[in-house]
Amino acid sequence: MLGRGSGSSSLRDNKLEPLLQGIQPEFTSGLRYSYRPYGIFEKLGIPGPKPYIYLGTVGRHHKVYYEDDVLSAKKYGKVWGTYEFRTPMLVVMDPEMLKTILVKECFTYFTNRRNPGDILQNLINSQTASKPSKGQPTQGLSDHEISTQVTMMMFAGYETSNITLAFLAYNLATNPEVMKRLQEEIDSTFPDKGAVQYEALLQMEYLDCVVNESLRLYPPAGRLDRVAKETVKIGDITIPKDMLVMVPVYALQRDPELWPQPEEFRPDR
Numbered sequence: 001m002l003g004r005g006s007g008s009s010s011l012r013d014n015k016l017e018p019l020l021q022g023i024q025p026e027f028t029s030g031l032r033y034s035y036r037p038y039g040i041f042e043k044l045g046i047p048g049p050k051p052y053i054y055l056g057t058v059g060r061h062h063k064v065y066y067e068d069d070v071l072s073a074k075k076y077g078k079v080w081g082t083y084e085f086r087t088p089m090l091v092v093m094d095p096e097m098l099k100t101i102l103v104k105e106c107f108t109y110f111t112n113r114r115n116p117g118d119i120l121q122n123l124i125n126s127q128t129a130s131k132p133s134k135g136q137p138t139q140g141l142s143d144h145e146i147s148t149q150v151t152m153m154m155f156a157g158y159e160t161s162n163i164t165l166a167f168l169a170y171n172l173a174t175n176p177e178v179m180k181r182l183q184e185e186i187d188s189t190f191p192d193k194g195a196v197q198y199e200a201l202l203q204m205e206y207l208d209c210v211v212n213e214s215l216r217l218y219p220p221a222g223r224l225d226r227v228a229k230e231t232v233k234i235g236d237i238t239i240p241k242d243m244l245v246m247v248p249v250y251a252l253q254r255d256p257e258l259w260p261q262p263e264e265f266r267p268d269r
């Protein structure tokens with residue numbers, strides 16, 4: 001399944017070169033720069049929409065990004081190439097490839113580009129030991145900077161939890177038979193409106209199914225991304241070093257091959 005790829009692919013689209021013959025060098029270098037990223041997926045034999053200069057393929061099939069992914073999946077299959085403006089972005093919806101990218105090799109060949117590692121520990125480790133002296137650049141983070149970062153994380157956690165609960169309430173309200181069954185599970189787990197116990201909560205299988213099904217239909221993060229740390233071959237696909245790899249979560253979780261009648265809220269799946 002997985003192999004170390006041989007070398008990294010150039011981003012240059014050689015089709016441009018014959019067209020540039022006889023044009024002023026200053027102008028051609030600008031054009032080469034503009035077109036440089038485009039053409040990589042054609043070379044790799046990966047399908048996808050044709051990019052526009054500077055704009056790439058953003059919103060090509062639908063202005064809402066996750067609906068664009070659904071339409072692209074119908075057109076191109078499980079793997080396709082897009083350009084986020086000038087950045088090539090490989091989209092992977094194939095479950096076997098995703099197991100390798102997100103689980104088996106997630107640290108060897110891929111990184112979460114936002115911030116790998118234990119964020120809080122990194123923040124604490126980088127705290128300034130003493131106040132910066134006059135004229136000296138500040139080393140590490142101050143208390144204020146750490147509290148700003150933690151506040152940001154709290155908002156990130158707040159928004160995701162908030163969206164999850166809002167859609168859960170919506171799905172229960174529009175599926176009364178599910179709500180009734182869930183109420184029965186709650187009443188049998190915590191009789192006489194008893195206090196909620198964490199261990200007992202973990203045993204609530206139907207609650208788990210209901211929350212998972214709600215997150216499948218309405219994932220708060222419609223896309224995930226990784227970056228290839230080195231060139232790697234997964235199955236028939238070679239992913240070049242530094243390639244941005246995107247997981248179209250929303251489209252994946254509504255793929256009719258994986259989820260029959262994907263639009264339906266069915267916690268028993």
Ligand code: HEM
Nearest residue numbers: 112114115116153154156157158160161164220221224225
């Ligand atoms: C239902 C609630 C939540 C959902 C659905 C959710 C979803 C996600 C997803 C999909 C990711 C990206 C994972 C990946 O790239 O593999 C993520 C990352 C993250 N989430 Fe949440 N999240 C939730 C709650 C929270 C809470 C409560 C916090 C903090 C208090 C939080 C903080 C973070 C942080 C810091 C990351 C980045 C981790 C990293 O890059 O290493 N999330 N979350």
